[in-house]
Amino acid sequence: MVLAAKHEILRQQLRQDVAELDTHAALPTERELAARYEVSRATVRQALGVLEEAGVVYRVQGAGTFVADRTVSKSLSLTSFSEDMTARGLRPGSRLVVADEIPATAPVAETLRIDVGEPVVRVVRVRLANDAPMCLETVYLVSGRVPGLLGHDLTGSLYELLAERHDIALIRADQVVKAVCVDGADAALLGVAPGSPALQVDRIGLDQRDRPVERTTSLYRADQYDIAFTIRREQP
Amino acid sequence: MVLAAKHEILRQQLRQDVAELDTHAALPTERELAARYEVSRATVRQALGVLEEAGVVYRVQGAGTFVADRTVSKSLSLTSFSEDMTARGLRPGSRLVVADEIPATAPVAETLRIDVGEPVVRVVRVRLANDAPMCLETVYLVSGRVPGLLGHDLTGSLYELLAERHDIALIRADQVVKAVCVDGADAALLGVAPGSPALQVDRIGLDQRDRPVERTTSLYRADQYDIAFTIRREQP
DNA sequence: CAGTGGTCTAGACCACACT
């Protein structure tokens, strides 16, 4: 039950250690860490590899491992709106606009890998941050995978509902981000003037088996929201 | 000279193998791959780990490794405008607007970790795709690290110039993306009506030693450009 | 030159999926 892989424990330990070091300070060598925490060097490397990916440390061959410069580096990760707002120090909320079941349209059916006309659950919400509109969000889910969803409270985290009530864990998501201007209807719901800029995020959420679970379109107020993340050179 | 790590060779081989399989088809087991390619299982796992991160395959414990569903999955990676356009099947180009050396302003100095007033090179370009304006780009570089840069041809890839002439490789970048509306001056350069939406990307490019090398602000036409990428659940 | 991270091996046991 308890996932207590050594490299995970070590990773969390190293996270704390790193937090107390200055930027660009050298960590102990891999061999030293292995001896100190009584694990093999391979395990140390596994833990450091995750921290390197996360932008916490960087490694220079022949020189050592060092504390990375944490300025932006909010590594882009799959989070719910609720988690996202909490991380930004804001109080998340919701105003339910629509919650119903409809036949899938062609674009929705295609992204969810079902047939056109199959029933899907649609949830439209105005997401709030400290009670002010932040985002207009439309979610489509395959009805068959979430029986009884519409009977639950839909003002909280949909991700938690999926995980707790339907044993669905979202592991990955494919996203497309673009800039748009919001028109009258959407502008009113977001509480901004027509023609205001917004960040539109289209997302397809996938479970551990790579099956599409949800399709979401989010419209974020440009004056309230931006996306920060770190990118790397790709391996050939 | 040639980096021919076994796991890299294997990774490329597996990329080709995967390309010939159907979506969700199972790959050979790790032990079988190890035997077939005459490497240890650890090496196989190293190669598969990179492919999993890249969204090429997914693994299910106890079940196997499978070909991922490649719909969006243009994994976000650090690329130059030239590479980005080429990947989209467009011909990149540039129109130089400004190329000079100026004292660093406070915000530029802060992101480049230098003192205010230290000389920086500024390059402003309209980036073209098939000869049409796509993006308005402003780059700042620490003058001391790129001597003689202004004497070179600045209409091509700046990244290539940095790599070939100054031995600077950009490994990582911190980015912030937001939606804006472009005003008169910028709108004219981009060839769009004032008030049109645009995607603004602020980037700090870092080298292998985690040192800031460049600070770039890019303004992309919203009607021509979006950003697609895959995100994952974060490790605690 | 010594010391670092990068790569690789051979073998072992565990947790989980599937039948």
Next chain:
DNA sequence: GTGTGGTCTAGACCACTGG
């Protein structure tokens, strides 16, 4: 139960950095 991926070990050699 059988077979899969997940974890871990102990040891070895290589490539690179830095004094």
